[in-house]
Amino acid sequence: MAIEPRQNPTRVSCFECPLRHMRRFRPFSDSELEFVSTFKRGELLADTGTTVLAEGARSAHLYTVLAGWGFRYKILEDGRRQILNYVVPGDMVGLQGAVMAEMQHSVEALTPMTLCVFERSRLFSLFELHPGLSFDLTWLAAREESILDEHLLSIGRRSALERASYLLAFLFDRGMSAGILGDNHRHVPVTQMHFADTLGLSIVHTNKTLKKLADRGLIRWRDRGCDVLDPAGLQDLAKWKPEEARVRPFI
């Protein structure tokens, strides 16, 4: 169940961080890059199904996703699970734990993941030394908040079909802008069980709902995941538009 993730023996320097060079991330100043390099403690590799962070933990670390898909979730005592959001490269996880006393949710790997490990105790010096990076942290938190707002609207007020369409369009958008969509740039590695737990529906009903979308040619199930064939059609069904892409921060 809760497999221990393992440290990567070969640390990769921030200077040659593969994400750093992507156009969609804002460039760092030299001093910022240098700071982040010392802030970084190492890398963490997590296999599919691994628990990266557990609810209730008081982790000494903070992470940025470098590769792979993961998801954040909470569970009720009796096992009912709600997936809160998905994480992709460039996203930060564990900020809550760094800022509050302990983690209020868990994070699990959906595919093999690589995470950049930061020292939580040095977080405050980031605020002291780098206003730009501090602003970025706030930016990331505000953006997460606005995503959660939309999810709440979705679960609270959209029908099952709209909800499913929204989630698919959303995942496609996130995967696309992170450049991690599988074969043909349309594969999303999320099972129907994950869909059910994100949408607040039962697996059976989720299946029937997704089947409708598949019958209409919007998606196709394959290989423990889903090919998004018609993102625009999904957006229309959901009455939702993604934020237009712009340069975003990344720490």
Place this chain on the structure above:
Amino acid sequence: MAIEPRQNPTRVSCFECPLRHMRRFRPFSDSELEFVSTFKRGELLADTGTTVLAEGARSAHLYTVLAGWGFRYKILEDGRRQILNYVVPGDMVGLQGAVMAEMQHSVEALTPMTLCVFERSRLFSLFELHPGLSFDLTWLAAREESILDEHLLSIGRRSALERASYLLAFLFDRGMSAGILGDNHRHVPVTQMHFADTLGLSIVHTNKTLKKLADRGLIRWRDRGCDVLDPAGLQDLAKWKPEEARVRPFI
């Protein structure tokens, strides 16, 4: 509908800010207090039902709630509304608009509200000059995120009765720690319509669900709002515990 809020002619200095002296807020250093004083532009009074911030707006301002209750919400094209969260004194609103391009949600006053108005353009100098306040902003954003997480869990996975109990316990907790519960410190100024739009239920079913709670003596409806008679009982029903109170930031 969208009544224009009005500026308060009599600005109150931050030095004598009534919230500042409450034990639950962290104290400011002299230089922080001085900075915030210059950051502050004035005060805004909003009557019940007023729209304080509108989705899509590119507001030049940022606010901290000084008095009263409000709520954040989103609406779908066809009018379906989802209330995302409630705001009470000490909460910041409009940070999203300051950090992203435009507001992704609206804010409306539930009771007459007083808000402290800040100049959005000076936000970056806050990051440059005051690491402590920057950290506080991130803290506030992370806390909002963890509240939204819990709401998602609630709407997605709790039954109608559990959801309603959770929301009541939650509102009681927030009102209590902000010291703004009405008569006998148990009155929450939220109508059944607001409950419905927060819980993702119809008004009729919300009414029937809340009636059950009233019949069990947990709450009582009165005066366009609700008296919370047994917060502990509600928490038990919802299987939820509030975060333990600790000193929190406030800008």
Place this chain on the structure above:
DNA sequence: CGGGCGGTTGATGTCGGTCAAGTCGCGTGG
């Protein structure tokens, strides 16, 4: 005194849950 808002209630319908099987592909071990 009339109308609007908030709350209440019953009748009826439907969306989505639960139960129960069954298929398919894959990895494991006899």
Place this chain on the structure above:
DNA sequence: CCACGCGACTTGACCGACATCAACCGCCCG
């Protein structure tokens, strides 16, 4: 090599939680 089990996906029958429709009450306020 095949039996077995398991995880992901399907499908049909049935049921219940919640939505919708339609009244109606009480209160406040113009």
